């Protein structure tokens with residue numbers, strides 16, 4: 001048995017997780033494949049304003065995206081933020097971000 005909340009494993013006779021009180025289920029649902037593996041990078045930037053502009057452009061176009069390294073405090077220390085989108089949105093995203101990419105010379 002596994003806790004549906006925290007994933008802790010228990011013997012058959014246990015019905016509630018003693019860690020978090022979650023209900024136990026016979027098996028954990030299969031984990032979804034990593035969602036970001038196939039994403040393509042459409043912009044690399046160390047510039048916060050450029051990143052903000054890229055995000056607003058993508059949001060405006062309704063393109064789901066992911067900004068890798070964004071959570072890191074210092075962009076300089078961590079390297080550039082990678083703005084990534086699904087392959088099916090790559091062409092559209094590159095088109096939207098063309099000006100940004102040209103401005104940063106990449």
Ligand SMILES: [Zn+2]
Nearest residue numbers: 003006017020
């Ligand atoms: Zn639990």
